[in-house]
Amino acid sequence: MLEFMQQLINGFSLGSIYAVLALGLAMVYSTLGILNFAYGELITIVGYTMYFATQAGAPFLLAAGLGITFAAIASLLMQLALFRPLRGASFVTLLFASFALSQALQGVFRQAISPRARGIAVPEIFSTFVTIGDIRIGFLTIATLIIALTSMGILAVFMRYSRSGLQMRAAAIDLTTTRLMGVRANRVILGAFAISGILAGIAGVLWMARTTQVTPTSGFTPILIAFIAVVLGGLGSIPGAVIGGYIFGVLEVFLQAYLPIGLVPFQFAMALIAVSVLLYLRPEGLMGKRIEEKV
Amino acid sequence: MPTCPGLPFTGSRTVIPSENTEKSMETHNIEERGLAPLLNIAHLTIHYGMVTALDQVSLTVDRGEIVVVLGPNGAGKSTLMGAIAGVHKPSAGEISLDAMPIPYGVPERVLRMGVALIPEGRSIFGALTVEENLRLGGSRVSRSDVSDGIEKAFTRFPVLAERRNQSAGTLSGGEQQQLAIARALMSSPAVVLYDEPSLGLAPKIVTQIFELITELRDEGVTTVLVEQNVHLALEIADYAYVLASGHVISHGYASELASIDLARLYMGNEVAE
Numbered sequence A: 001m002l003e004f005m006q007q008l009i010n011g012f013s014l015g016s017i018y019a020v021l022a023l024g025l026a027m028v029y030s031t032l033g034i035l036n037f038a039y040g041e042l043i044t045i046v047g048y049t050m051y052f053a054t055q056a057g058a059p060f061l062l063a064a065g066l067g068i069t070f071a072a073i074a075s076l077l078m079q080l081a082l083f084r085p086l087r088g089a090s091f092v093t094l095l096f097a098s099f100a101l102s103q104a105l106q107g108v109f110r111q112a113i114s115p116r117a118r119g120i121a122v123p124e125i126f127s128t129f130v131t132i133g134d135i136r137i138g139f140l141t142i143a144t145l146i147i148a149l150t151s152m153g154i155l156a157v158f159m160r161y162s163r164s165g166l167q168m169r170a171a172a173i174d175l176t177t178t179r180l181m182g183v184r185a186n187r188v189i190l191g192a193f194a195i196s197g198i199l200a201g202i203a204g205v206l207w208m209a210r211t212t213q214v215t216p217t218s219g220f221t222p223i224l225i226a227f228i229a230v231v232l233g234g235l236g237s238i239p240g241a242v243i244g245g246y247i248f249g250v251l252e253v254f255l256q257a258y259l260p261i262g263l264v265p266f267q268f269a270m271a272l273i274a275v276s277v278l279l280y281l282r283p284e285g286l287m288g289k290r291i292e293e294k295v
Numbered sequence B: 001m002p003t004c005p006g007l008p009f010t011g012s013r014t015v016i017p018s019e020n021t022e023k024s025m026e027t028h029n030i031e032e033r034g035l036a037p038l039l040n041i042a043h044l045t046i047h048y049g050m051v052t053a054l055d056q057v058s059l060t061v062d063r064g065e066i067v068v069v070l071g072p073n074g075a076g077k078s079t080l081m082g083a084i085a086g087v088h089k090p091s092a093g094e095i096s097l098d099a100m101p102i103p104y105g106v107p108e109r110v111l112r113m114g115v116a117l118i119p120e121g122r123s124i125f126g127a128l129t130v131e132e133n134l135r136l137g138g139s140r141v142s143r144s145d146v147s148d149g150i151e152k153a154f155t156r157f158p159v160l161a162e163r164r165n166q167s168a169g170t171l172s173g174g175e176q177q178q179l180a181i182a183r184a185l186m187s188s189p190a191v192v193l194y195d196e197p198s199l200g201l202a203p204k205i206v207t208q209i210f211e212l213i214t215e216l217r218d219e220g221v222t223t224v225l226v227e228q229n230v231h232l233a234l235e236i237a238d239y240a241y242v243l244a245s246g247h248v249i250s251h252g253y254a255s256e257l258a259s260i261d262l263a264r265l266y267m268g269n270e271v272a273e
Helices: A002-032 A039-055 A060-083 A091-112 A139-161 A163-173 A175-180 A185-211 A220-233 A238-258 A261-281 B022-032 B077-084 B107-113 B130-137 B143-156 B158-162 B173-185 B203-218 B230-236 B262-272
Strands: A129-132 A135-138 B039-048 B051-061 B066-070 B092-097 B115-118 B191-195 B222-226 B239-244 B247-253
Touching: A002 A039, A002 A135, A002 A139, A002 A163, A002 A185, A002 A220, A002 A238, A039 A060, A039 A091, A039 A185, A039 A220, A060 A091, A060 A185, A129 A139, A135 A139, A139 A163, A139 A185, A163 A175, A163 A185, A163 B130, A175 A185, A175 B107, A185 A220, A220 A238, A220 A261, A238 A261, B039 B077, B051 B066, B051 B077, B051 B092, B051 B239, B051 B247, B066 B077, B066 B203, B066 B230, B077 B115, B077 B191, B077 B222, B107 B115, B115 B173, B130 B143, B130 B173, B143 B158, B143 B173, B158 B173, B173 B191, B173 B203, B203 B222, B203 B230
Parallel strands: B066 B222, B066 B239, B115 B191, B191 B222
Antiparallel strands: A129 A135, B039 B051, B039 B092, B239 B247
């Protein structure tokens, strides 16, 4: 029971990174219908920013702040330089354009920095443990949970109560009608990319604090997981992306902990099989729209 | 060009079939209906791929008027409304408001110029609350004007005040239409475009909505109304245009058009096609 509790907390901690990741991908998808596969490279950008900043002697928190800032700027640039000129293009066109951007950025990282992994120095406190009653939990596990939950809470309040948040929610339901209300499409879309970039930045910092290294292809696993979580939760549903992230995180940790040793190498494959089964049972995802939200 | 052979009103002073050139139609309008129309649509043509949705449509709306656009399904009425609101891109022709050309493809700028569209089917955000729908309508005005606008909306539509925190999807059809109108008024538009406001509503509710449209006109809101309900529409309209297969096949003062069997007019056009 004790171990179960411990694993559950670990699962929720990993799941909250996945939730933040998925949330960033879902923000852009729900507003524009773009599945931005170059989103993973934002995580890589966070990694390299933190690597260079800590190398230059910056404290970890400053490096993390810079990482988030650069991810947000890169996200805005993606919209301005790539997606805006392609406005009106089909879903598949945009998807392939984002693949191309993803590959191009990986090439740049490889050529300009190095194909090899770079280590990111993390504070020693990250590897310490906290004991609550009989449960021993890693400091990083708890810090991750708190940071992710706080970030999502702030976003929820912003989306719920601010004027821009309302406009973004409306744009996600029906962009044309939102524009008929006088809302500037370009502003709402940039807002969505900015939030997407900040979330990628926060998830990236949490990710790098765990993996402690960055390579040119560091973004692949995060984008894959974000994509799985978004589809699992229901494409286009913001709360669905969060729930999908948590489910996949808990699933991963539990498979790791409870699979027989011989099957552990198949952990990721088994997680995907579980997702496939869930999607077979609910093709529209857990929170997918069965009824049209617009009346 | 469709021809309208043997229409009963051919040659009438105010109801002009489309055989007359566009130029003479404009001249007619200017002479008969004031010098500078608020909304002027000249030779508007819109294509959807290979299909011509509107063909050389010219139409004027004077300040403070209710102009109704009638016509059978697929005549291009909604396309016309969408074009005025800046949603559809014309392939030829021009739309201007108060002599300023209306830009295409940026509906948010058209709203800022003072034109609000209430789309067919109302386009209420069902997942958002009544108040949030109203707030969205006030996206272009200052925050204090939004509060004032909401107060005004609640005075005019008490039922919306009762349901301000309810999601708009739970409202009845008539309440949703009230919300759509209240939302459009949030930006204090000079021109309101109604696309089939009676759609799916009970007759009693339709009468109320039409009374409301008249009331708003009396307060100075210039109105363009697309309607299937010909008799009700002509009752409140000042001027009417009849659209069929993308052409203006007839237009005239509502009182004069009211005496004509419009169903036959539509049919006549279909036969001619």
